[in-house]
Amino acid sequence: MSEVFATAEAVERHPDIAALAVAAAVDIRVSTDAAVASLVGSVTPQGIVAVCGFVDVPLTDAVSEGSQLVAVGAHVRDPGNAGSLLRCADAAGADAVVFSGSSVDPYNDKAVRASAGSIFHLPMVTGTVMPDVVKTLKARGFTVLAASAGGGTTLDDLLDTGRLTGPVGWVFGNEAWGLPADEARLADEVVAVPIYGRAESLNVATAAAVCLYATARAQRSRSDRPSIRA
Amino acid sequence: MSEVFATAEAVERHPDIAALAVAAAVDIRVSTDAAVASLVGSVTPQGIVAVCGFVDVPLTDAVSEGSQLVAVGAHVRDPGNAGSLLRCADAAGADAVVFSGSSVDPYNDKAVRASAGSIFHLPMVTGTVMPDVVKTLKARGFTVLAASAGGGTTLDDLLDTGRLTGPVGWVFGNEAWGLPADEARLADEVVAVPIYGRAESLNVATAAAVCLYATARAQRSRSDRPSIRA
Numbered sequence: 396m397s398e399v400f401a402t403a404e405a406v407e408r409h410p411d412i413a414a415l416a417v418a419a420a421v422d423i424r425v426s427t428d429a430a431v432a433s434l435v436g437s438v439t440p441q442g443i444v445a446v447c448g449f450v451d452v453p454l455t456d457a458v459s460e461g462s463q464l465v466a467v468g469a470h471v472r473d474p475g476n477a478g479s480l481l482r483c484a485d486a487a488g489a490d491a492v493v494f495s496g497s498s499v500d501p502y503n504d505k506a507v508r509a510s511a512g513s514i515f516h517l518p519m520v521t522g523t524v525m526p527d528v529v530k531t532l533k534a535r536g537f538t539v540l541a542a543s544a545g546g547g548t549t550l551d552d553l554l555d556t557g558r559l560t561g562p563v564g565w566v567f568g569n570e571a572w573g574l575p576a577d578e579a580r581l582a583d584e585v586v587a588v589p590i591y592g593r594a595e596s597l598n599v600a601t602a603a604a605v606c607l608y609a610t611a612r613a614q615r616s617r618s619d620r621p622s623i624r625a
Numbered sequence: 626m627s628e629v630f631a632t633a634e635a636v637e638r639h640p641d642i643a644a645l646a647v648a649a650a651v652d653i654r655v656s657t658d659a660a661v662a663s664l665v666g667s668v669t670p671q672g673i674v675a676v677c678g679f680v681d682v683p684l685t686d687a688v689s690e691g692s693q694l695v696a697v698g699a700h701v702r703d704p705g706n707a708g709s710l711l712r713c714a715d716a717a718g719a720d721a722v723v724f725s726g727s728s729v730d731p732y733n734d735k736a737v738r739a740s741a742g743s744i745f746h747l748p749m750v751t752g753t754v755m756p757d758v759v760k761t762l763k764a765r766g767f768t769v770l771a772a773s774a775g776g777g778t779t780l781d782d783l784l785d786t787g788r789l790t791g792p793v794g795w796v797f798g799n800e801a802w803g804l805p806a807d808e809a810r811l812a813d814e815v816v817a818v819p820i821y822g823r824a825e826s827l828n829v830a831t832a833a834a835v836c837l838y839a840t841a842r843a844q845r846s847r848s849d850r851p852s853i854r855a
Binding site for chain 2 (some may be wrong): 479482483484485486487488489511512513516517551554588590591592593594595596597598600601602604605608609611612615
């Protein structure tokens with residue numbers, strides 16, 4: 396964080412945020428409503444804006460020795476979905492989030508807002524391509540699973556046979572057309588989240604929540620890693 | 626469905642939808658772009674609008690003998706979240722979705738769109754209040770679980786001790802302030818989705834996906850109900 400712009404009213408409403416900025420030796424520039432609004436894309440700005448540096452890291456730094464769970468957004472185009480993927484990967488304790496192919500810029504203001512702070516919580520990789528992601532994950536001993544409604548294996552099959560206990564990289568494809576065939580072929584397995592009712596599909600963030608939490612639980616049952624309650 | 630308004634271009638692009646309407650003896654009124662746009666709240670309308678009757682049912686009809694899984698949105702205000710809850714409850718094979726308290730009208734156009742058709746797939750209840758919902762569920766032998774970040778029990782605790790195999794009603798509260806204390810007290814248990822990372826919380830639809838899928842899987846492991854793959 397290098398600078399904060401805030402209205403006087405917002406500073407009064409959020410003394411905790413102001414105190415954090417001051418403690419971090421970051422200048423707070425008290426600004427007019429119009430000035431703050433001009434910096435923000437949302438219709439009802441909250442009156443406070445921080446200027447931050449980019450936080451993404453190289454792929455090889457994000458996936459390190461000891462990483463267990465990585466979420467990959469491949470061609471995820473909707474900024475809300477990209478932000479939700481960050482938030483939900485963070486909640487599920489993922490070690491990193493990777494955006495590949497034609498995914499939306501995760502620094503898009505809607506993506507940052509949808510991440511609810513998680514963009515700052517875990518290593519994030521942008522601007523990479525699936526062959527490099529898969530190569531890096533496999534070199535680190537990961538099983539690479541592509542989530543797809545057309546998968547030949549279901550998440551239940553994997554849970555039933557104990558195949559989610561090692562390091563797992565989950566790949567989530569485009570909202571409309573999923574994952575290109577040549578990218579799906581790079582995965583160790585193409586996996587469907589079971590649909591028990593009549594819905595045609597789940598959205599990206601929901602499917603990711605189900606896959607990542609099921610994997611986190613399977614990995615933790617095995618390894619007795621401590622779980623922290625919210 | 627009682628009537629369809631569509632542009633000539635949309636009929637050409639979606640001959641399957643036109644054929645379904647004709648097969649159901651529903652009139653298709655070919656309309657101008659402006660006429661269809663005036664019926665639709667979205668910025669980029671898809672050129673086709675169906676007029677449908679209300680589909681909600683009374684609480685006592687929605688929760689019947691043999692129901693196993695019910696999702697309750699309590700004071701869920703965001704139409705996108707209400708629609709996502711319908712879609713994800715449908716995918717997880719829930720028997721019904723109930724909106725109580727000050728929840729948004731699920732017939733809101735954004736809610737209907739976010740449900741991706743699921744509003745027509747499973748019984749939905751609106752305009753009810755938590756004491757009635759809990760009373761009905763308990764009379765039918767349901768365990769009522771309120772999802773809350775402050776819950777004294779975690780979802781993992783329930784899974785570890787096999788407490789999700791019977792009929793379960795999950796209650797999801799308001800996006801900002803959760804469930805009022807007097808409503809939370811009506812539940813058999815207040816349950817937290819574990820946060821393994823640094824996220825402060827999950828959004829309603831994501832938390833619902835995790836809770837409903839974990840429950841569906843626990844119930845199915847017990848009962849050998851068939852699972853259908855998407």
